[in-house]
Amino acid sequence: MGEAGICDRIWRDARLVTCVPGQPGVIERGVVAARDGRILYAGEASLAPPLRAAETVDCGGRLVTPGLIDAHTHLVHAGDRSGEAARRLRGESYAAIAAAGGGILSTVRATRAADQAALVASALPRLDALLAEGVTTVEIKSGYGLALEPERRMLRAARTLGERRRVRVRTSFLGAHAVPPEHAGHADAYVDEIVGAMLPALAAEGLVDAVDAFCERIAFSPAQVARVFEAARALGLPVKLHADQLSDGGGGALAARHGALSADHLEHLGEDGIAAMAGAGTVAVLLPGAFYFLRETVAPPVAALRRAGVPMAVATDCNPGTSPLTSLLLAMNLAAVLFGLTPEECLAGVTREAARALGLARETGMLAPGLACDLAIWDVTSVEALVCRMGPNPLQARVLGGE
Ligand code: NIG
Numbered sequence: 001m002g003e004a005g006i007c008d009r010i011w012r013d014a015r016l017v018t019c020v021p022g023q024p025g026v027i028e029r030g031v032v033a034a035r036d037g038r039i040l041y042a043g044e045a046s047l048a049p050p051l052r053a054a055e056t057v058d059c060g061g062r063l064v065t066p067g068l069i070d071a072h073t074h075l076v077h078a079g080d081r082s083g084e085a086a087r088r089l090r091g092e093s094y095a096a097i098a099a100a101g102g103g104i105l106s107t108v109r110a111t112r113a114a115d116q117a118a119l120v121a122s123a124l125p126r127l128d129a130l131l132a133e134g135v136t137t138v139e140i141k142s143g144y145g146l147a148l149e150p151e152r153r154m155l156r157a158a159r160t161l162g163e164r165r166r167v168r169v170r171t172s173f174l175g176a177h178a179v180p181p182e183h184a185g186h187a188d189a190y191v192d193e194i195v196g197a198m199l200p201a202l203a204a205e206g207l208v209d210a211v212d213a214f215c216e217r218i219a220f221s222p223a224q225v226a227r228v229f230e231a232a233r234a235l236g237l238p239v240k241l242h243a244d245q246l247s248d249g250g251g252g253a254l255a256a257r258h259g260a261l262s263a264d265h266l267e268h269l270g271e272d273g274i275a276a277m278a279g280a281g282t283v284a285v286l287l288p289g290a291f292y293f294l295r296e297t298v299a300p301p302v303a304a305l306r307r308a309g310v311p312m313a314v315a316t317d318c319n320p321g322t323s324p325l326t327s328l329l330l331a332m333n334l335a336a337v338l339f340g341l342t343p344e345e346c347l348a349g350v351t352r353e354a355a356r357a358l359g360l361a362r363e364t365g366m367l368a369p370g371l372a373c374d375l376a377i378w379d380v381t382s383v384e385a386l387v388c389r390m391g392p393n394p395l396q397a398r399v400l401g402g403e
């Protein structure tokens with residue numbers, strides 16, 4: 001504890017959900033103490049060491065959880081694909097629209113035409129919607145530029161968002177999201193460019209926290225993804241994967257073989273993939289917004305993931321095509337209703353497991369000594385009340401790094 005429990009700020013009379021494995025679901029009369037942005041103590045008031053702080057916040061019995069983490073977003077993009085969504089509602093498939101030059105490539109055209117300021121300006125309202133619901137950490141992908149310059153603009157826009165708002169931003173380079181039109185029919189040549197030019201340059205500029213790819217028949221093959229992952233490893237960067245979303249392409253197992261932080265989507269994940277992910281400690285990031293919006297019928301194998309002990313995160317996948325969703329609370333509700341996660345799993349999925357999916361397990365995602373003091377304070381008294389509603393926003397306050 002050091003210096004007789006002197007801290008900057010104490011939150012008292014909280015119903016605390018620490019999300020630390022093994023601790024009680026809710027700790028009544030909890031207290032959180034922070035110094036220099038880090039948690040000194042989080043737990044029962046009666047067990048706390050003597051604490052003295054310049055400022056004490058009375059939580060009035062409110063629920064206090066770790067600040068929420070959205071571990072998978074495409075928040076930075078331009079354009080509007082609602083017309084495409086309407087076509088899908090009339091019966092066209094996502095794959096058919098993509099094959100005809102729509103889908104991801106339609107957002108690529110709009111994003112390439114936007115300058116950095118426009119990308120930041122259009123993403124800010126989406127970011128603000130997440131923050132208004134208690135998000136303190138957000139992952140933001142590139143992947144609608146698909147060439148060095150526009151990918152750089154997207155990643156710089158993501159960094160700028162982190163400067164314009166009080167939020168921790170983690171970037172993922174998703175150059176391998178789709179084959180750009182100038183390389184149509186020559187995916188391998190585009191992968192050459194990703195591994196030989198784009199990734200090294202962007203990593204050298206400090207714009208890349210992780211490397212992502214889309215492994216799918218309409219995107220990149222396992223062999224192409226493996227080349228991207230090897231290039232990432234050579235640069236010391238962690239990897240993650242859009243895997244087994246539309247078909248079982250062995251994506252979960254591929255991600256696990258490369259020690260990926262996470263494999264995301266996973267509707268069609270098979271038994272081998274589950275076992276491989278369990279062995280590697282790869283987090284399953286579930287994206288119920290895309291499942292819902294694409295009107296998918298095959299849900300990720302949640303019961304088998306649970307049995308195998310694969311950690312499960314939940315994220316919005318906020319993107320203009322398959323998941324135009326800016327509410328992590330609604331993503332939690334969808335994960336409960338559509339995928340069968342318990343309310344506690346939903347909360348862990350947007351805190352502890354989401355932190356793991358971003359390589360931030362030692363930084364945030366739980367209320368434990370030494371971690372950043374990232375809190376969400378809610379005008380409800382139970383985790384169920386956070387998850388089992390659609391629409392209300394009970395956030396009362398958001399704390400990042402003790403502020
Ligand atoms: O996470 N699966 C691929 N990528 C996005 C969709 C992107 C898009 O359609 O623009 C996703 O669902």
Ligand code: FE
Pocket residue numbers: 072073074242317319
């Ligand atoms: Fe995605």
